[in-house]
Amino acid sequence: MAAPVRSTADQPTSSVQNLTIGKALNLGLRAAMEADDKVLVLGEDVGKLGGVFRITDGLQKDFGEQRVLDTPLAESGIIGTAVGLAVRGFRPVCEIQFEGFIFPGFDQISSQLAKLHYRTQGGIKVPVVIRVPYGGGIGAVEHHSESPESLFAHIAGLKVVSCANPVDAYWMIQQAIRCDDPVLFFEPKRLYHSGALKAPVDTAAEPDPLFASRTVRQGSTATLVAYGPSVKVCLDAATAAAEDDLSLEVIDLRTLSPLDLEPVFESVRRTGRLITVSEAPSESSITSEIAARVQQECFYSLESPVLRVTGFDTPYPPSKLEEHYLPDLDRVLHAVDRALAW
Amino acid sequence: MAAPVRSTADQPTSSVQNLTIGKALNLGLRAAMEADDKVLVLGEDVGKLGGVFRITDGLQKDFGEQRVLDTPLAESGIIGTAVGLAVRGFRPVCEIQFEGFIFPGFDQISSQLAKLHYRTQGGIKVPVVIRVPYGGGIGAVEHHSESPESLFAHIAGLKVVSCANPVDAYWMIQQAIRCDDPVLFFEPKRLYHSGALKAPVDTAAEPDPLFASRTVRQGSTATLVAYGPSVKVCLDAATAAAEDDLSLEVIDLRTLSPLDLEPVFESVRRTGRLITVSEAPSESSITSEIAARVQQECFYSLESPVLRVTGFDTPYPPSKLEEHYLPDLDRVLHAVDRALAW
């Protein structure tokens, strides 16, 4: 087994680097592994290949095969052994290759990972992170473009987060790994290598807390709330709307469970209108939950109902149709129009 | 293999029988098996034992081991082979012993069962019914009292229903089996053998459609909407409220996906107030979905926000605490009071 030596060649000269989301995740994982030698990375093809998205690129080379494990091909095995490793005191970070392949591991997630701490009255901690590249827009075949995060938000005992930019990617993955609870970490795969989203990441900065939403654009006419890949869609929509003199506020949820809706309530009390945006099907989803809670908390502030712009309640369609399936700028603005005309 | 002969000793003399939910399901299954010899029953202990709740009692004796299969102990196997049997032209009815054990089969449900028809542009039908005894209140150990139905409502391609009385139990199971779509059939296990719920079932009657909600008590002050085991709770609450001159309308959802909310909208337009009741955790759930849609459809009719009375967002607690966890008459009426005082 190779010793966990960090190759100094990679060492940046300043603490600020201009990174894509994918590279930020890679550096975040590296930082977490350096900070704590109980952190393990495991999954299919995460070692030599560096993962099919290269998010774990170079980690096995530097940390060895006992800290970066190319596992057998079975997701229940990945998560089930990660639970056991966590019981032993490790902090496993599992990669699920694409979100559509998390389901064979669903039982271990819901029956063991989510419940072990509760069942033992806190006696056992299971600080497992499950990294899930998710969402559409990459022209892929079936099972490679879905957004199943609502299923996990419904399961008590799990925490669920999603990052939408390189700074969050870098910090949130480290915070998730440090968190003593199991965290489902949803990564917007089509943005992994987006040059447009590249941003300076200051590795010496103080990050925002993990389980907090953030207002990423201020506005007064209506509020858009989104997470992961849809944040960019909303920001683009807000930019477009500004040309029509519409001032849209955009909130990046960041944490999907527990939801941090205070900033949303506060915003809706000002704007009176809310549109939630997500690629996931709407039925019994996180966007339903937001609507349910906002209509209760902001009952007298709402000037129109909470509207939802989401994927449809169908399986993910063949990729030639995904531009219709995925919420885009036009659909978001159409919803804004509807809200304003209510 | 025994020939599928029906023992005439059981034959009722009239077409009306006074049945529990459990017995009604048993007779409904029997009727479906008699009507179509492609109907198979499979699961753990469903044969000789008749299932741990005896819902399949006597079926293997009368229909033989090739139509009532005691399967190996693995839920992915049960559902995965049922999918294959359906592709071959059978109509398998799977029993999951307790809802907490459906998760090892989650992948086959979401990846194959839910999607095969879509993927083949209608070329393959998968008329599989998955029977799931669910809900709490039976003083059981872990994994035996949960309400995971929202997870399936979120998955496109599945239909999800729940019965709440013997007449529906008898008919809905037969309709689910006849339905060409996969149906998750949630059965309120603590009411299976409830003598109090016994009701006359006319096996010669014309049943209501499967995918339709039903108003089970009329009222004008507020609307309660529930399904499965919570319907009885709401009816009891309505009876109690009547003593305080509160007139509560109660709607039994029956179909959880697709939701049939027209009767709910209509009711809310009259009463102006809605309380949704379910044993499931509330986060990203069916009750969230109802709230999200009602606030949109009945925006100007609501006099108070849609309130939810549900299980808490925790794992199911040890059974000595379940009376607190499960929505009861008092919690429902408390919510009514809150809605009225809003």
Added chain:
Amino acid sequence: MSSPEQWTRPEPGAGPAATAAEPTPEQVIAGLRATTEGGAELTQLLNPEGERLASAHFDPYVSDIDAEALRGLYRDMVLVRRADREGNAMQRQGQLGIWVPLLGQEAAQIGSGRALRPTDMAFPSYREHGVAYTRGVDFKELLGIFRGTDHSGWDFQAHGFHPYTIVIGNQVLNATGYAMGQKFEGKVGDDDGEATIVYFGDGATSQGDVHEGFVWSAVYDAPVVFFCQNNQWAISEPTERQSRLPLYQRARGYGFPGIRVDGNDVLACLAVTRWALDECRHGNGPVLIEAFTYRMDAHTTTDDPTRYRLSDELEVWKHKDPIERVRVHLARTGGADQEFFDQVQADADAFAADLRDFCFNMPDPPPERIFANVYAEPSPVLEAQQREHLAYLAGFAEGGER
């Protein structure tokens, strides 16, 4: 028909294809089962008549078991059985919601449990009260699960005994991961090596998770002993609903040892488990042990076995009782006298009485327990839910019933 050994490398005839089915596996296995003997490959050190059988292979693993030690194992089994019967009785009296009896499986559990060292870790299923006892878990701590006051009570680390797992097969993967961790920490490779043991039933062998546990442990050389208590039944389903072959042979396909031991022979269970753990400690894991035994009672107190099995079967197995054979052996060899047996019985009764006392006085947990420990780090959403519910309850306290 050819032996299973040959099935791996078939020898199709040179002539036309087979024209009729061979005997079904059910028939073959029915033949095997008819003996209820476990077959020729059953490892046994103490037969049902209480005779000590020599084994060049396994005797060294129990060379330290003198009369005193055997008396200890006997006592363990009697106490555990007595407590188990008390569990059944308390369920009947409404003190427990359910009880999962271990009757008949005392030797498998005490033998394997006593093979463990304090540094080893055991992952039970839900019937391993005997193993719990060997791990120093107070029997009282088991009751909360069945009374419904908690999901699991003991300190898993202090006892080297993981919480019970009810979802069939799950713990096999968790144990494998734990054992991988032992290896990654460098705790494997010599006489002082650590090992993990995981318990599951015959029915569990069908679950994907058990297979994946086999795959993972083989690939990572994890120091884990798979201890399958084949008690012949998975609720109402006999073992042939799960497999054509004896279950210990499942290991063949993965490239690690599988062995069948007489699960009603406490000495053989101890020896074979010590050997298997030893292999693991030295880095030769994993190992599969099939303890061939019998569930002498119902699956749980809610089960009615008369619906699916004949009482004849039980009668045959009574002759192979795990406790009786040790008693006979001790008596015949002068390893114990009547006074000892009486004393053990008295100890067992006292043990049960204590348990009973405790159980009848167990308090209900407070409602705030519902919300406690869902997360290790607080969730504001849940805290709000808790506040709201407790305020609601407080309203009752103030206002009385509505």
Added chain:
Amino acid sequence: MSSPEQWTRPEPGAGPAATAAEPTPEQVIAGLRATTEGGAELTQLLNPEGERLASAHFDPYVSDIDAEALRGLYRDMVLVRRADREGNAMQRQGQLGIWVPLLGQEAAQIGSGRALRPTDMAFPSYREHGVAYTRGVDFKELLGIFRGTDHSGWDFQAHGFHPYTIVIGNQVLNATGYAMGQKFEGKVGDDDGEATIVYFGDGATSQGDVHEGFVWSAVYDAPVVFFCQNNQWAISEPTERQSRLPLYQRARGYGFPGIRVDGNDVLACLAVTRWALDECRHGNGPVLIEAFTYRMDAHTTTDDPTRYRLSDELEVWKHKDPIERVRVHLARTGGADQEFFDQVQADADAFAADLRDFCFNMPDPPPERIFANVYAEPSPVLEAQQREHLAYLAGFAEGGER
């Protein structure tokens, strides 16, 4: 170290416990793999040099394969390979979103596919374009999946060819259920019996679903042939990440035959699959076949195999090319002349050109397709969603861009 055969019945030494680990399974398997020969148990009828090897067992299963038939198999393989290369090319040109190459696996697919009868059913994974071709599925119908115009195009019943399955292992259980259905319908038991074949890879063997398929099929005597194409790699992971033992030996633990065939030998694949299907037809199923072959191209067009494997390996395997050995054999034995080979090449080029033409002109599906066939019976909720979205789109048509 002892042979795997003996691991099932361990023989622990009579002395002290083992004091050091035996060679790791990786080392053992590395030894096996070093030869890339498939080991002594590999069934082969046509070696890489194109020599016909006699087999008393399997020759009868290919006694009808005269020169003409062999030319047919050759042609199949060449066409399929040519089409596969065209798939790669079209992906590079942006006409396909992705392509999953079968290069190197033509013999395994054509040999096994040609063993099937029309009444049999095949369940592919996602790489079985060659099997699809043998089932009469028009290659064009495969393209929609990779172009993103549909998830699956062909009529599964007409072709006896199930849709592709991407979630690793799922189809193994579906196929087992289908085969159970064949048996329940009484279609098994004589020469005219039906059978099912299911394809999966070496990596897939680790999935719980594959295990459960083995368990179910063994318990129900399902007429299913498990056809594992061991192409040595699961994306970047070599077979030893999945198993200590050769994969065909997995069958041992379940009590049905497992056999390893040279997956680059179309004749052996045909013979062994016919034999296995025959066993199934007669009620002696299931059977596991491991076709020992090699993925000569990347995992998919998005994969970069230079990151994880040496080109040396590929060079060794090139000497065992599945097509070349048939060409050499036909040429040497006078079974075909140059004109034939030229004609096949021309046919293959025409086949590819036709495919290419078709692909470049494939229309995009209309947006309403998103909502179609989610359910067999209508869902009012979804219909409303569809109406709303189509109205929204119509708004654009009327109003132009916003």
